[in-house]
Amino acid sequence: MIWVNAIIQGIMVGGLYALFACGLSLLFGVMKVINLAHGDLAVVAAYLALGVIAITHVPAVWSFVLVVPIFAAIGYALQRTLLQAALNRGVLTTLLVTFGLSVVIENGLQQFFTANSHSLNIGSLVSDSFSIGSQITIAFLDLTILVLAVVVLLGLQYILSVSKNGRRIRAVADDREAAQLSGIDYRHVFGIAAAIAFGTVALAGLAFGMYTQFDPTIGTDQLLLYAFEAVVIGGLGSLWGTLVGGILLGVAQQIGAQYHAADQILAGQLLFLIILVLRPQGITRRRETA
Amino acid sequence: MTGRHLEAAGAELPAIGGQPAGGVRVTRSRRSVIWVGVVAVALVAVLGYLPYIVFSSTTNLLVQFFLLLTMASMWNLLAGYAGLVSVGQQAFIGLGAYSVVILASHGTSPFTAIPVATAAGGAIGLPVWWLVSRLRSGYFAITMWVIASVCELIIIQVSSLGGGTGIALQGLNLSPTLLTAYTYWTALAVTVVVIAVIYVLLRSRLGLVLTAIRDDETGARSNGARVRSVQRLVFIVAAAGCSAAGALYAISQQFIVPSAAFSVSFSAEMIFITIIGGIGTIEGPFVGTIVFFVLQQTLSQDGAWYWIVLGIVAMAVAIWAPRGLWGLVTERLDIRLFPVGYWLWPAGQTARRRG
Amino acid sequence: MTAANSAAGASQGGPLLEVRDLSVHHGQLQALHGVNLSMPPGATHAMIGANGAGKSTLLRTIAGLHKPTSGAILLDGQDVSRLRPERRVLAGVALVPEGRRLFPSLTVQENLLVGTTSRRPGPWNLDRIYDLFSWMADRRGQRAAQLSGGEQQAVAIGRALAANPRLLLLDELSLGLAPVVVRRIYGLLPQLAEAGVTVLLVEQDVSQALAVASHVHCLLEGRITLDGAPAELTPGQIESAYFGIGANGKGLRSEQPILGTGPQAAGEAPGARA
Numbered sequence: 001m002i003w004v005n006a007i008i009q010g011i012m013v014g015g016l017y018a019l020f021a022c023g024l025s026l027l028f029g030v031m032k033v034i035n036l037a038h039g040d041l042a043v044v045a046a047y048l049a050l051g052v053i054a055i056t057h058v059p060a061v062w063s064f065v066l067v068v069p070i071f072a073a074i075g076y077a078l079q080r081t082l083l084q085a086a087l088n089r090g091v092l093t094t095l096l097v098t099f100g101l102s103v104v105i106e107n108g109l110q111q112f113f114t115a116n117s118h119s120l121n122i123g124s125l126v127s128d129s130f131s132i133g134s135q136i137t138i139a140f141l142d143l144t145i146l147v148l149a150v151v152v153l154l155g156l157q158y159i160l161s162v163s164k165n166g167r168r169i170r171a172v173a174d175d176r177e178a179a180q181l182s183g184i185d186y187r188h189v190f191g192i193a194a195a196i197a198f199g200t201v202a203l204a205g206l207a208f209g210m211y212t213q214f215d216p217t218i219g220t221d222q223l224l225l226y227a228f229e230a231v232v233i234g235g236l237g238s239l240w241g242t243l244v245g246g247i248l249l250g251v252a253q254q255i256g257a258q259y260h261a262a263d264q265i266l267a268g269q270l271l272f273l274i275i276l277v278l279r280p281q282g283i284t285r286r287r288e289t290a
Numbered sequence: 291m292t293g294r295h296l297e298a299a300g301a302e303l304p305a306i307g308g309q310p311a312g313g314v315r316v317t318r319s320r321r322s323v324i325w326v327g328v329v330a331v332a333l334v335a336v337l338g339y340l341p342y343i344v345f346s347s348t349t350n351l352l353v354q355f356f357l358l359l360t361m362a363s364m365w366n367l368l369a370g371y372a373g374l375v376s377v378g379q380q381a382f383i384g385l386g387a388y389s390v391v392i393l394a395s396h397g398t399s400p401f402t403a404i405p406v407a408t409a410a411g412g413a414i415g416l417p418v419w420w421l422v423s424r425l426r427s428g429y430f431a432i433t434m435w436v437i438a439s440v441c442e443l444i445i446i447q448v449s450s451l452g453g454g455t456g457i458a459l460q461g462l463n464l465s466p467t468l469l470t471a472y473t474y475w476t477a478l479a480v481t482v483v484v485i486a487v488i489y490v491l492l493r494s495r496l497g498l499v500l501t502a503i504r505d506d507e508t509g510a511r512s513n514g515a516r517v518r519s520v521q522r523l524v525f526i527v528a529a530a531g532c533s534a535a536g537a538l539y540a541i542s543q544q545f546i547v548p549s550a551a552f553s554v555s556f557s558a559e560m561i562f563i564t565i566i567g568g569i570g571t572i573e574g575p576f577v578g579t580i581v582f583f584v585l586q587q588t589l590s591q592d593g594a595w596y597w598i599v600l601g602i603v604a605m606a607v608a609i610w611a612p613r614g615l616w617g618l619v620t621e622r623l624d625i626r627l628f629p630v631g632y633w634l635w636p637a638g639q640t641a642r643r644r645g
Numbered sequence: 646m647t648a649a650n651s652a653a654g655a656s657q658g659g660p661l662l663e664v665r666d667l668s669v670h671h672g673q674l675q676a677l678h679g680v681n682l683s684m685p686p687g688a689t690h691a692m693i694g695a696n697g698a699g700k701s702t703l704l705r706t707i708a709g710l711h712k713p714t715s716g717a718i719l720l721d722g723q724d725v726s727r728l729r730p731e732r733r734v735l736a737g738v739a740l741v742p743e744g745r746r747l748f749p750s751l752t753v754q755e756n757l758l759v760g761t762t763s764r765r766p767g768p769w770n771l772d773r774i775y776d777l778f779s780w781m782a783d784r785r786g787q788r789a790a791q792l793s794g795g796e797q798q799a800v801a802i803g804r805a806l807a808a809n810p811r812l813l814l815l816d817e818l819s820l821g822l823a824p825v826v827v828r829r830i831y832g833l834l835p836q837l838a839e840a841g842v843t844v845l846l847v848e849q850d851v852s853q854a855l856a857v858a859s860h861v862h863c864l865l866e867g868r869i870t871l872d873g874a875p876a877e878l879t880p881g882q883i884e885s886a887y888f889g890i891g892a893n894g895k896g897l898r899s900e901q902p903i904l905g906t907g908p909q910a911a912g913e914a915p916g917a918r919a
């Protein structure tokens with residue numbers, strides 16, 4: 001039953017990975033750039049929550065109500081200023097600028113918060129769990145995060161398919177110039193996409209902070225790579241694919257951990273490399289896009 | 291085709307406006323370059339003599355300088371010329387370092403292990419290229435990062451290499467003075483060889499393809515197969531070069547820890563140096579390393595601030611001065627220290643096109 | 646054409662579109678040299694020329710995708726040369742780009758809806774567009790990528806019409822389409838003219854262009870070599886203008902474009918009352 005527990009654990013952490021990944025995937029789909037600072041943004045959100053909690057004394061579980069909108073606004077602003085300036089130069093420049101941003105963020109966090117680990121204290125919710133049968137335990141927090149991830153992804157899917165802005169985002173992602181010719185200001189659409197991406201990554205960062213410890217370097221050490229791996233495994237272009245990718249990554253990691261505690265991250269990365277070689281478009285896509 | 295593309299192709303200009311094109315002279319360099327060459331040789335000689343006249347603290351500092359210059363030059367070749375932005379060259383640096391460790395533990399002198407580590411890095415570069423060659427720029431960048439992480443995680447598992455806590459480099463049975471001197475000379479030699487290889491590569495016919503890619507990748511891609519094979523060569527050269535740097539790193543540190551040997555801060559250094567100095571020029575990494583070093587010395591008290599300042603400067607340069615500090619210089623003064631193009635001397639005139 | 650004029654909202658009775666001395670560069674290559682053009686409201690003009698003559702560049706510059714090196718573009722007297730493409734849509738310019746350029750992952754209906762982004766008032770709502778193309782309403786839920794070339798062209802036109810443009814720019818409608826389909830699409834143009842839309846179309850097929858347009862311009866290597874009504878131009882003149890071969894067989898460096906006896910002839914500078 002250890003294996004079943006591992007798989008269930010993997011599915012639940014996979015929801016969290018999918019939440020990390022959807023922002024990265026959205027930005028790449030719309031702007032054709034990988035935001036190398038993506039993982040660090042999640043960590044900033046977690047630290048921001050720490051600050052918000054310290055000031056407002058709001059229970060940690062509700063910190064997202066303040067942090068997510070703030071982050072979405074920051075995303076819009078950052079996109080219209082720094083990132084747009086870089087995009088005007090080209091994809092290469094934007095990649096390098098997001099990398100620079102990542103380094104600045106990480107060291108900035110280290111400067112102000114030291115390298116120590118923190119976590120968002122949600123009290124006993126961390127360890128509360130229930131059991132199915134005699135051998136399967138599921139933590140409430142884990143389940144909540146999975147449900148949250150699925151809800152967010154469904155909501156995002158709905159926004160993209162049905163809403164006016166969602167349609168414009170898809171149009172710009174398909175053909176930026178044709179979108180301009182139809183009257184769309186693509187810079188504003190980029191801003192909205194960034195706002196959505198920052199909002200979801202903030203949510204993911206907060207969930208992560210409740211789930212486990214975080215420190216300034218974990219954004220690049222782990223989170224960015226997990227998000228990217230989930231996108232590649234699942235396939236770019238659909239949120240459903242991102243969920244599948246996240247879950248497969250999580251399961252692979254948990255199975256790896258069963259062999260050897262140190263193999264956890266490695267197992268996920270090996271799955272990523274295998275998919276990259278055998279099915280580069282990802283599990284859920286049918287055609288090659290590279 | 292833009293003018294610079296013509297420059298890369300070394301073409302004779304076709305008749306424009308009906309004027310004849312005969313009597314035009316094409317040369318590789320201006321005469322002034324000979325002076326630069328003389329200065330360069332003299333500089334290397336002076337640098338070679340340094341261990342006899344300065345303290346070991348200075349030579350150690352210079353070893354760090356040479357390391358950075360080597361790595362940045364390799365990244366510049368990869369990203370600035372072949373269009374391959376990698377955030378994972380630390381994979382090869384770490385592999386080079388651990389190659390030396392492995393060879394040293396079997397009795398080879400670490401210094402003689404360097405060429406072997408370099409070759410090993412180049413060899414590993416081939417299957418890695420096979421993994422990543424078809425990826426678009428962003429995907430390529432992060433996948434290299436993932437590969438570096440994979441290498442690190444695998445090495446950590448090998449307890450005979452020290453696991454996560456690290457291992458000391460064996461075989462350095464020399465007196466401290468001799469050790470620092472040999473390390474210094476080796477670093478100088480590696481750097482000179484690396485720069486020479488880059489220079490020769492860019493002056494060759496392959497260099498024409500690389501400059502074409504640098505100037506206009508879309509246009510160059512119309513000859514896809516050629517671009518691909520040149521990129522593969524450059525990737526392997528960069529892998530070998532970074533492994534050499536890694537080997538050097540192992541010798542200078544004498545104690546290797548996986549998290550440090552495979553650290554992404556190597557990439558950060560390479561990237562920032564090249565961007566600030568000037569991507570796509572041979573001189574750029576020189577300028578960048580100097581700037582980096584100055585910043586490092588003035589801000590070294592506060593580890594975090596130094597990276598923050600560097601990162602902000604690099605982002606600003608990337609957006610507003612995309613050709614870097616050296617690019618600003620060449621725009622004003624039209625100098626080339628390492629000429630790789632062609633000079634066109636129209637008949638009877640001393641005016642010339644940029645080479 | 647008076648009813649059409651007022652429907653198009655021509656405020657001054659002057660030309661709807663004026664291109665003055667327009668020069669455009671692609672990097673170091675000059676694509677357009679001092680192009681002059683004038684269109685009265687409600688007219689349908691055609692731009693012909695060989696490949697690479699600069700026709701698409703001209704349309705794209707009018708639409709705002711290229712910045713001119715010099716010269717001006719005036720829409721109903723208002724200088725739009727500085728406006729970003731999406732602002733020009735707001736001002737009443739709509740380009741149907743070469744190659745259709747529909748949004749492949751969006752449905753037919755969604756493509757049309759995107760066209761309404763600028764929310765310009767006017768007669769072209771979705772229903773009217775569906776009326777224009779009888780088959781479209783039934784296929785509105787289909788993804789654009791699944792349509793045939795001719796169907797995509799129709800949706801692209803519909804998308805541009807959804808912006809209620811005053812000036813409709815059509816770039817190479819016939820490219821890649823069967824002649825039957827091309828004729829059917831061009832058969833729609835009179836309806837557009839009746840509704841008061843001013844149309845400037847670029848067309849490789851000279852006979853097709855002459856058949857639908859009241860006025861023809863020819864571009865050669867970025868310069869206007871011909872400007873006149875089809876009725877007043879001989880095939881020889883058109884051929885010379887198209888290929889740049891003068892009557893004496895030598896190269897035609899067109900400082901003097903061939904002018905028909907249409908409004909632009911008689912040495913009137915463009916911009917004068919049409």
